[in-house]
Amino acid sequence: MKMKKLAPMLALTLCVSALSGCTGDQKVSFHSYWQQDSHVKESVHETLVYNVAFTPDAGLDKIGYGLSYDNGQYKTVLVSEEVDGKTVYTYTTELNITVTYTLNGESESFTDTIVSVSKFYDVYNALKPISSEKTLVSHTPTSSGSKSELSACYQAFEYSVSTIYDADGKGGVAAVAQKGQASVENRFEIDEKKYSYLDNEVLLFAARGLNSVVTSAKLISYSPFAKAVQTVGFNFAAEESASFTFLKNGEERTQTITYRPMTMVLNEKNPGASQTAWIAKTTDSQNNLHRNVILKLQTPLSYSLGTLVYTLASATYE
Numbered sequence: 001m002k003m004k005k006l007a008p009m010l011a012l013t014l015c016v017s018a019l020s021g022c023t024g025d026q027k028v029s030f031h032s033y034w035q036q037d038s039h040v041k042e043s044v045h046e047t048l049v050y051n052v053a054f055t056p057d058a059g060l061d062k063i064g065y066g067l068s069y070d071n072g073q074y075k076t077v078l079v080s081e082e083v084d085g086k087t088v089y090t091y092t093t094e095l096n097i098t099v100t101y102t103l104n105g106e107s108e109s110f111t112d113t114i115v116s117v118s119k120f121y122d123v124y125n126a127l128k129p130i131s132s133e134k135t136l137v138s139h140t141p142t143s144s145g146s147k148s149e150l151s152a153c154y155q156a157f158e159y160s161v162s163t164i165y166d167a168d169g170k171g172g173v174a175a176v177a178q179k180g181q182a183s184v185e186n187r188f189e190i191d192e193k194k195y196s197y198l199d200n201e202v203l204l205f206a207a208r209g210l211n212s213v214v215t216s217a218k219l220i221s222y223s224p225f226a227k228a229v230q231t232v233g234f235n236f237a238a239e240e241s242a243s244f245t246f247l248k249n250g251e252e253r254t255q256t257i258t259y260r261p262m263t264m265v266l267n268e269k270n271p272g273a274s275q276t277a278w279i280a281k282t283t284d285s286q287n288n289l290h291r292n293v294i295l296k297l298q299t300p301l302s303y304s305l306g307t308l309v310y311t312l313a314s315a316t317y318e
Contacts, residue, residue, distance in 0.1 A: 027196050028217040030123040030209035031285070033292035034078065036317075038285045041087060041122075044080040045318040048293065049073065050310040052097055059304030064145055065153045066102030067305065073097070074310050078205070080122070087122035088130065091205060097308075099139050103150045110139045110156075118201045127206055128169055129199035134161040141305065161224045163199065174224045188222050188229055195220045195231065204277060207234055207262050208292040212282050218267070231267040236260045239281055244295055247314035258283075259295055273300035291317075 032038040034046060052072025060067060077092045093116045100109040118132040139154045147153050158179035165172040171190055177183035190197045198206050200221045210217060217234045240261065245254040259278045276298045280290035297310035 027192075027194075028210060028214060028219075030127055030206060031211060032123050032209065033282055033285070033288055034205075034208055036288055036291065038282075038288060042080075044078055044089070046076075046078040046291075047314075047316040047318075048076045048312065049314045050075070050297070051313045052095070053309045053311070054306055055309055056306040057300075057304045060306060063141060063303075063305070065147055065150075066100070066107070067141055067153075068100045068102075069097050069306075069308065070100065071096075071098045072308065072310075076205070086125060089118075089120055089122065091118045091120070091202060092116070093201070099154075101139070101141075101150060101153045103147055103153055106150050108150055110137075110154075112136075112138045114138075116201045118199055120199060120202055123209060126196055127198055127202060127209070129163075129165050129172075129197070129202065131165060132161075132163045132199045132201045134201060135159070141303075163222070163224065165199075169197070172222065174222060176224050186224070186227050188227075190220070190222075190229065192220070197221065197229075200224070203232060203264065204275075204294065204297070207264070207277060208279060208294065210234065210236075212239075212260065233265045233267060235263045235265060237263070244312065246312045247316075249316055250314075257281075257290055257295065273302070275299050291315075 032042070035042045035044060050073065052074050054069035054072070072095070074095045075093070079090050080087050081090070095114040097112050098109055099112050100107055114134070114136040116132060116134040119130040121128045121130070136157070136159050138157045140157060142153060142155055160177045161174065163172055163174040169190060171188060173185055173187050175183045175185045195218050197220050200223060203219070203221060206219070215236050219232050220229050221232055222229050237260065239258055241256055241258045243254060243256050245252065258281045260281055262277045262279050264275045264277065277294045278296040280293050280295055282292060283289045293312065293315060295312050299308045299310070301307065
């Protein structure tokens with residue numbers, strides 16, 4: 001098994017660069033199901049916290065050294081404000097997780113992080129993006145095979161990505177900078193004749209805004225690492241129900257919640273693995289108790305090394 005040292009492992013865990021397959025063929029409408037009442041404009045201040053666990057897979061036995069992820073936490077904050085008569089959302093996400101490498105009885109641990117801040121308009125303006133910023137620190141596994149030193153088992157990456165969109169929504173500029181290197185800007189155009197466009201950092205959140213009758217959909221989004229606008233598919237499986245325990249506004253609750261498993265996939269020749277999110281189903285569009293929250297997220301790492309599993313720990317609505 002060869003493992004290319006091209007991009008940080010965690011850079012691909014929460015973006016479409018690590019997704020697969022696609023169905024659907026129409027534009028979709030979004031609804032404010034993250035509000036309790038999706039029919040009116042509500043002030044939104046939502047904080048979600050997830051515990052992140054690592055489940056190893058078969059590829060881990062082939063790399064020739066030990067690799068594990070622990071103490072993972074993922075936090076999202078959604079805040080609305082009025083700007084020039086329009087509702088603008090600021091969506092902040094932060095992933096922190098400890099990665100440990102082990103070779104010949106020696107171990108070394110690092111804290112890998114991904115932080116993103118996105119600004120976009122509300123559903124009345126089709127979640128049209130304004131800007132996004134992303135920074136990440138990742139210690140990525142290197143090629144499999146015999147290693148003489150622990151430091152040869154990983155490669156450290158520090159990246160920042162900044163995307164600014166044109167006011168007319170017809171294009172944007174993305175700047176990618178790796179630590180110690182000059183920033184590289186890429187201009188891209190947006191063609192929404194067939195599919196609606198969303199910023200890459202908002203894709204998972206946007207899935208919460210789809211009506212329960214939608215079983216599949218396609219969107220387009222610019223991937224700064226692929227340097228291209230790509231088509232992304234959302235595919236929903238039949239609804240299921242399970243018991244979930246998490247803090248809601250500080251109070252621990254255990255309840256049975258109906259959810260729809262959604263697979264987010266990329267329409268590419270070599271798409272890679274897919275992400276699966278369990279999204280709470282809308283209970284009542286005017287009294288939506290669970291606000292279409294993502295209850296669980298499964299994100300496979302490359303090369304069958306394992307899966308990061310995000311489980312909702314708390315939801316706070318202010």
